[in-house]
Amino acid sequence: MMLKSLTGLLAGISLLLSVNSMAESNLIAMKTDLGTFVIEVYPKSAPATVKNFLTYVDSKFYDGTIFHRVVPGFVVQGGGMTFDFTEKPTADPVVNESINGLPNDYKSVAMARQSDPDSATAQFYINLKNNTGLNATGTKPGYTVFGKVVAGMDVIEKISQEPRGMFKAHPEAPNYAVRVLSATRTDSAGVQAIINAQRATKPSSIKDALVPIDENQ
Numbered sequence: 001m002m003l004k005s006l007t008g009l010l011a012g013i014s015l016l017l018s019v020n021s022m023a024e025s026n027l028i029a030m031k032t033d034l035g036t037f038v039i040e041v042y043p044k045s046a047p048a049t050v051k052n053f054l055t056y057v058d059s060k061f062y063d064g065t066i067f068h069r070v071v072p073g074f075v076v077q078g079g080g081m082t083f084d085f086t087e088k089p090t091a092d093p094v095v096n097e098s099i100n101g102l103p104n105d106y107k108s109v110a111m112a113r114q115s116d117p118d119s120a121t122a123q124f125y126i127n128l129k130n131n132t133g134l135n136a137t138g139t140k141p142g143y144t145v146f147g148k149v150v151a152g153m154d155v156i157e158k159i160s161q162e163p164r165g166m167f168k169a170h171p172e173a174p175n176y177a178v179r180v181l182s183a184t185r186t187d188s189a190g191v192q193a194i195i196n197a198q199r200a201t202k203p204s205s206i207k208d209a210l211v212p213i214d215e216n217q
Contacts, residue, residue, distance in 0.1 A: 025052075025185040026059055028148070029194060032067075034159055034179050035193050037107050037152030038186065045100040047148035049120070050112055052094040053146060054185075056122050061088065064181040069125075069172045072160050077112055077125035083177040085170055090121035102145035104134040109147040117141040127158050151191050153184065 028039045043050040050114055056079070068085065069079035081087050096117040104110055108127050111120035126135075126149055136142035150155060162174035186194075 003193055008113045010075045025187055026096045027186045027191055028054075028147075028183060028196070029186040029190060030062070030183045032155060033181065035152060035155035035198055037155045038150050038191050039147045040150045041109075041147040042102065045102050045143055046097045048095050049097050049144050049146040052091070052120075053111075053124065055091070057185065060183075061090075061122060062180045065180050066177045067174065067180075068170060070141060070160055070164060070174055071128075071172055074131065075125040075210050076156050076159050077123060077128055077180075078120070078180065080112075080123040081178065082146070082161055083165070083175070088122070091199050092148060093119045093121050096120070096141050096144055096148070098136040098142035099143070103133040104143060104145055106130055108145045109149060110134070110143045110145040113143065120144065126159055128156070154198075165191045 025042045026043065028041065030039065041050045041053060060077055064082060065079050065088065066081055066083055067076055068081045069075070080090070080180075093113075094111070096113070098117070102108065104127050106127055106129050109124055110127065112123040113120040113126050134143045138141055159174070159178050162176070162178060164174055165171055166175040167173055169179035
């Protein structure tokens, strides 16, 4: 009986440690309609911005939002609107941390904002090239980079290639919504599982939909 109790206690401790470890993870898996990509965030370089972003992740704010601005060769932006272009209410803006030394390079993830440097809330973007013009300089603030896509950049590239122009009020939005289905913290094992799953060849289901041909007719 004592052995079973000890085993149960150890299992509980192990589960608690696992949950706590996941809660502190700096890896975020974003599952979209076109596949899953993983962002690694950098709390030491952008503490306020990362805390802000993870608050939205943990509260499931991003689930169901779309990538509403796609500019090939520039950025893919999302995290603020639903499929009908309704802007979700957000928490207070976060302070600008663009002087942290992290550049707006290819694959980097940064906060979108208005002209006020300290106006970023929930919307983020992924750079499709080295966008040096978005970096801070000695005379002006830039756009805060707080992470990088470490797996699934091909998914971002797919999003960037989606046809656009159907919506006059949102000409940079894909014609068919590309949603964030879920945004959750993960770990290195989870990242590897995502990579393996997306590398695996998926068999075509077309054959299942074909009517057999009777060659005797």
